[in-house]
Amino acid sequence: MTAQNLDHAPAGALPKARTGIAGLDAVTFGGLPAGRPTLICGAAGCGKSLFGATFLVNGATLFDEPGVLMSFEETDRDIAANVASLGYDVAGLVAAKKLAIDYVRVERSEIAESGEYDLEGLFVRLAYAIDEVGAKRVVLDTLEALFAGLDDESLLRSELRRLFAWLKERGVTAVITAERGDGALTRRGLEEYVSDCVILLDNRVADQITTRSLRIVKYRGSAHGTNEYPFLIDSEGISVLPVTTAGLAHDTTLDTVSSGIAGLDAMLGAGGFYRGASVLVTGGSGTGKTIFGAHFAAAASARGERCMLFGLEESPSQIIRNVRSVGVDLAPHVESGVLKLSSARPSLYGLEMHLTLMYRAIESFKPSVVVVDPISAFRGPSTEVHSMLLRMVDLLKAWGITALFTNLTSPGRDDATDHGLSSLMDTWIGLHDLESNGERNRGLFVLKSRGMSHSNQIREYVLTSQGVRLIEPYIGSAGVLTGTARLTQEAQERADHTARRQQVEKRLRKHQVKRDSAERQMAETRAALDAEAAEIQRLADEAEQREQDREADRAALSIARGAAE
């Protein structure tokens, strides 16, 4: 993002010195004005000194620009110790002649004034330090200490004017830190002298939560972001989140990503979510929002895509344990490194800080799928929450990351999301408790899914030991039924069916018996007829025999008669 913005800086623009602070170079379109002084002001504890030190250390280590730190508040040893906690090796840089530190001690009680003087001693020391390391960068932290140490303010002011002119003449990029004053940028009006670039740091506490922010008040001769940008100081130093650089220019794709639940994919016309889409899953307590998120994450991990899950209500181990009970095992994916779980209580930081942390985590892990569970955990003025979520969605879209957000809806406010988020989301899946017959069942429906047709059904789903399973909808004469009502209805239908079948079988058996008896009768009759036929045949045979016998007798008689004649 930084590189992109640098590319967009107009040619022939003011030469700039990169700070190396992630995000700041983006909002200043390249860094601080090179060869000119920049004023960084803010109240105590805003991170002014750290900004200065980071500017120098990055210059020395990243951009080959040695630097000088002239500190009026901290001794060399304190500085080394303070920035060492951020992993900067100040002593090493000093030894390598990449950094010179001069601690200027101004102790009023030791100084008396008698007659005219100037601050040439300071100039000499600064010149000496600059020449010692060939410095391109100078940090004066905090110059205002001089006002406390010296009486002659008018002289001091003319000397400061001379100092800034001298710094410009030397061509060093200078950073001057100053305390914030009442109603003015700085307590001593230093902004009068440093007019090229002024950056204001703020550290605001709202609802007991601190948010650091940065604003570029002016930047002569250069475009710059004008918003308040949240920034973060942690073990990796300072990072500024250029939240509003995300535009609406992201590419779209027709690729789809599985939701991890086969039945749900089937309800979406495209067979899943579009890649890069933002998906909202809303539902009341216990509807299984986290499980939907886990399914989605597990499916992405199983495809080998990097996935990041931000848990705002449960610790990583809690999430893993809880979703394992419904058959979604995230542990192997975490071990193999494709899935990263990150948990933070919403109340731990301000909204902007959360956004910054997420930004940083996403930037370093580079996931293609992100799950945030749940966004309803963010508390604060609704406009702020909304703008923060808007930027989060924008960022994820700009990076082409498919994101699934869960949101807890309050009872009685079914479809309303607390933060008016629906317009930001491409796909919205509603999870509902369906209460009837003294029981609660879970129903799922697709409220909207941009760019694809989708089912209009409310589908019952159950959380089984193999995960979320969508049940074939029962749509009968009694309407759409769920839970035991559906089971009862189904049993009733089964019983009816059985009864009908039994009746048919009974009729069939009866018929068979009838048929059997009829056939038996027929067989008997046939047997009787056969017997009769056999008898007749026997009689016929007998008659034949008798005829033959008589014939033979007659022949014998005639023979005998003939002999007698």
Place this chain on the structure above:
Amino acid sequence: MTDAAQSGERYVLRLFVTGSTPRSVRAIENLRAICEAELPGRYELEVVDVYLHPEAAKENQVIAAPTLLKLLPTPVRRVIGDLTDHDRVRYSLDIVKNDGTAQDPFASFGGAPSDKP
């Protein structure tokens, strides 16, 4: 107030100047005059040109020019300016006048400010 003048304690002074500007020259002249008058024979004065010895400016925490540093007797004190106000210089260096009373430039305002260690 110490009894430095009476006890004849030695003074070690270092004056940081910037080349030979009129202000530097004036400071040197003023300081020599005060020392010769108040501390004859018992002071050491080193004049350092910070243009030639910038490291000395850093080591001695010099910011203004001219700067007079009183190293001995302790406590270490510094006076900035061209030292035209001799009374102020004497007071700051804890030099007691020859008549035995310390010169207090704030006497008419009810005494010295309380920021002295």
